[in-house]
Amino acid sequence: MKYIFIGLIRFYQLAISPFTPATCRFYPTCSAYALEAFQRFGFFKGGILTIKRISKCHPFHPGGVDYVPEKKEEDKTAGKGRDIMEITVSEQAAKWYKEELDLQNEKNIRFFPRYGGVGGRIAGFSLGIKAEAPENESASTLVEGIHFFIEESDDWYFEGADLSVSYDETQKEPKIEYPENN
Secondary structure (H helix, E strand, C coil): CHHHHHHHHHHHHHHHHHHCCCCCCEECCHHHHHHHHHHHHHHHHHHHHHHHHHHCCCCCCCCEECCCCCCCCCCCCCCCCCCCCCEEECHHHHHHHHHHCCCCCCCEEEEEEEECCCCCCCCCEEEEEECCCCCCEEEEEEECCEEEEEEHHHHHHHCCECEEEEEECCCCEEEEECCECC
């Protein structure tokens, strides 16, 4: 049953959502939230979480950041099938980020999945970057004095893969790859 809803959500994200104006008051969007809720918790709990989230979508709610909750530690399926993720960033790529983002005081860069864009690991998503301090990181690396990291709440996007950021001399920009982690 959960796969039927996941399929319906993906259909909406790929066939309907691109043709409607961006009006979501939450991050991640309601469809991204629902997709993650069904993937993480299955049909029943994922459905309840999705209904709760959609019920907040009205003009009197301020919106904001609202992630799908993590599974509790006593859940025997939490963390299974996931090796520790590794982030690698080349020195040239780190220098590009430092110059392009004009990093003065902030020495942290977060990689996160964002809805839309091209070239991402999961169709309909791409990799975003943001200069901000970590809250609950799951993977990180330090290159050229910059702390690159991924938050635990974004692990779903990298499931089973590492993140490799090199510098493409031809395009004069970072090149993102997702090698499988073993």
